[in-house]
Structure formats: structure tokens, C-alpha cells
Amino acid sequence: MNTSVPARERQPVGAYPWLTGRGRTRAQPSPWRARAKTRIAYLEAQLQQETGRPGRSEERKALLEGMRRHLDNARAAADEEFGWRRLWSGSTAREGVWSNVRSADVLLLQLVSDTEAAGRAGEVMALAKQHLEADDPQRIRLTQRLRQIVSGEMTPSDRELMARVLDASYNTLDGELARVRSLRNILWTATFLVLLGVAGLALYGWFFPSSLSLCFTPKVSPGGAEQVQVVCPSREHSGVSPSTAASSLAQRKDILTVEIAGLAGAALTVIASLRRIRGTNAPYMLPLASAVLKFPTGALSAFLGLLLIRGAFVPGLSDLDSRAQVLAWAAVFGAAQHLVTRLVDDRAQLTLSEVGKPTDAVADPETAAVKEERWAAPGERPGLSGGAEGDTRGFHGGAEAEARAGRSARQAGP
Numbered sequence: 001m002n003t004s005v006p007a008r009e010r011q012p013v014g015a016y017p018w019l020t021g022r023g024r025t026r027a028q029p030s031p032w033r034a035r036a037k038t039r040i041a042y043l044e045a046q047l048q049q050e051t052g053r054p055g056r057s058e059e060r061k062a063l064l065e066g067m068r069r070h071l072d073n074a075r076a077a078a079d080e081e082f083g084w085r086r087l088w089s090g091s092t093a094r095e096g097v098w099s100n101v102r103s104a105d106v107l108l109l110q111l112v113s114d115t116e117a118a119g120r121a122g123e124v125m126a127l128a129k130q131h132l133e134a135d136d137p138q139r140i141r142l143t144q145r146l147r148q149i150v151s152g153e154m155t156p157s158d159r160e161l162m163a164r165v166l167d168a169s170y171n172t173l174d175g176e177l178a179r180v181r182s183l184r185n186i187l188w189t190a191t192f193l194v195l196l197g198v199a200g201l202a203l204y205g206w207f208f209p210s211s212l213s214l215c216f217t218p219k220v221s222p223g224g225a226e227q228v229q230v231v232c233p234s235r236e237h238s239g240v241s242p243s244t245a246a247s248s249l250a251q252r253k254d255i256l257t258v259e260i261a262g263l264a265g266a267a268l269t270v271i272a273s274l275r276r277i278r279g280t281n282a283p284y285m286l287p288l289a290s291a292v293l294k295f296p297t298g299a300l301s302a303f304l305g306l307l308l309i310r311g312a313f314v315p316g317l318s319d320l321d322s323r324a325q326v327l328a329w330a331a332v333f334g335a336a337q338h339l340v341t342r343l344v345d346d347r348a349q350l351t352l353s354e355v356g357k358p359t360d361a362v363a364d365p366e367t368a369a370v371k372e373e374r375w376a377a378p379g380e381r382p383g384l385s386g387g388a389e390g391d392t393r394g395f396h397g398g399a400e401a402e403a404r405a406g407r408s409a410r411q412a413g414p
Helices: 031-051 058-079 083-111 114-119 121-131 137-150 156-207 254-276 286-292 294-310 323-336 338-353 365-375 389-412
Strands: 228-231 236-240
Touching: 031 058, 031 083, 058 083, 083 156, 114 121, 114 156, 121 137, 121 156, 137 156, 156 254, 156 286, 156 294, 156 338, 228 323, 254 286, 254 294, 254 323, 254 338, 286 294, 286 338, 294 323, 294 338, 323 338
Parallel strands: none
Antiparallel strands: 228 236
């Protein structure tokens, strides 16, 4: 076996500025870039090995050239500089790298020998079970041919089937990750818009404090019946004439003070929600996006909650007695945003759980037979392609057992 390394991989360590710190850094080292470059190096070694094999047909040359082009594109995307656009262009680089790496892997499966292709049959089947539906025709066909492939009875159509199943699994994985990326973008956009609204309220309250007053007149001042006390989020006023409007005593920083208290309440819910967050190998940091959304939402809910209290919308809470009570209720309303944002957390966890979620085994013999007939050549019995009848009965018998086990599990479930 030829294990020589391409010339590009034999460069000294000093050739990589990001490893030595010398020279201009092409790209900041990050875990996903390191994994991608490792995978690219492995595929380049496999490409060089396949290039040295005998056989120079036009089809093989086209496959080699296509694999080389995909690897070059992947390496270029991994090393690409985005400058000031790096914060929101990292997803573009990630998609460019892994889409080309997966395409090169599919081409490699068509280039390797029959023995090596048969050795990857289990890997392809595992990917199919993770990403393809149980009634997918290609998955069913591969399931029925898996025993013959592993035993060395591989045909050219089997290799083509494995390549198509691998490509379909990768395409489905790309779709699953695209949904994660889409939800991540929606959450960051929502966070920005809510933060913009919170900042707008604070600025409006700074320049027009009496328009959005959050001051209360809870009781008569101890100085006499002709005087009242006005409680605002940032200051308490005693000895105020009853004819004085409470909104005229509002301070510029009242709304900002309430929003800060709401942020503190939201921070407690973020800490509490960490116990429900599980680590994931999916990219895009979706749990972080859902957690950050809680902070501006808490500030907004604190303002709206006090506004409802001041408008006597909540029975029994038309007036608050002290500044401490105002801030305490602001923190409570800030934490109450969790009643809404927990739905976002559930949606994020569900989206992450759908990435690579194993599907049920092919367990329906009737479905398998119908799907198989679509693939079988005229005059060929479904499921017997080169195998013994006993093998087919074994497959369907195992499928029926899996079906019975699946029905029992569903009946025992909640």
C-alpha cells in the first residue's frame, strides 16, 4: 500500500504561519478548521494512492480530476480570509469545506478496489440508517445486498448503489445542518431586533421621560394629607403636592434602570436553563443563540410588566410602595420571559436532536418487496440477486422480528 504523503503535506512546520506565529496569519485556528484540514490531508493521500494505480480509462481520469478539484476547493475554503466579515462569513467557509470534502469522499468510493469498497459497506449502511428514511428505496436495496457485498460478491451495480446511498446520506445531512443554521440565523436576527427595540425604549425614555413614565403614587406622605409620595424606578420623591402629575417627576434613567433589573432576572433563568442544555457536535452554536435571546427579552418584559402594573391591568398591584418593590417586580418580570423563550429552547433542542437521528430499521416486508420490485431487473426475483433463498428468508424473518419488536415498543410507550 502506497502511504506516501503529497508534497503539500510534507511542507515544514514553518510553512504554516498559524502554527508558528510568524508571518501573516491566513486564518485563525479553530477546531472545525483543524478537523477539516486533517480530513482533507487524509483524502489527498488516498487520491495520490489511487492516482498510482493501474488503469487510465477516461471515466477513471474524470473521477480523479473531480476528486482533486473538490479537495482543492475544500482547502481554499478552509484557508480563506474574511477580514472584518469573519463573524458572519464563517458559515460560508464551513459549508464550502464540508460539501467539497463529502463530494470527494463519494468519488473516492467509486475509485477504490472492490475489497476496500466492501470494507466501507458497513459505514455506508450506518450513514443510511442515520439520515435516510426507513422506506427509502436505496436504503432498502442496500440492506438486501449488504450480505453479498460484505462476502465479496460485489457487482458494478452494487458499487454504484453504495455511492448513491452515500451521496444521498450526505445530502440529507447537509439539509439537517441547513435547518440548524436557518434557526440559528432566525434567533440571532430576533435577538438583534429585540435588542434594538430595548435600546430604542431606553433612548426614548432618556429624551422624553414623562411620555413613558413608570412612577407610582402609593400613599400619603408623612408630612400631611396635602402631600403624597411618588416612587420612580431610579428615585423616590416625598412631600409632593397631590396636584403634581407623577409623570412630571420621571427621571431620564428610569426605563434604563428597569431594563437592567430585567436583564438580571433573565440572567437567572439562563443559568437555570443550562442544566437542560446538552453538548452537541452540530455546528453553529444553536444553544448559545437561544440563551442570548433571553437577555433583551427579559429587559423588554420587565418594562412591559411595570407598564401593565401602572395601568392597573393587574388587580391589586396598581401602586408600588417603594423603589425596591419597583425593581423587584422588574426582576420578576424579567425572569418571567422564560415562559415564552422556553418554547424557543425546546425548538432548538428538537432541531439539534434531528441531526443524525437514527431512523427505524427496515422492518416492513411488504414495503421492502414493493420497493425492491422497482429496482429489480425484469425476470429477477426481489432480494435474490446472487444470494440463496435461505438468505432472503433470513432477511425477511429478521425484518418481521424487528417489526414485532417495534410495535411492542410503541405499545409500551407513553
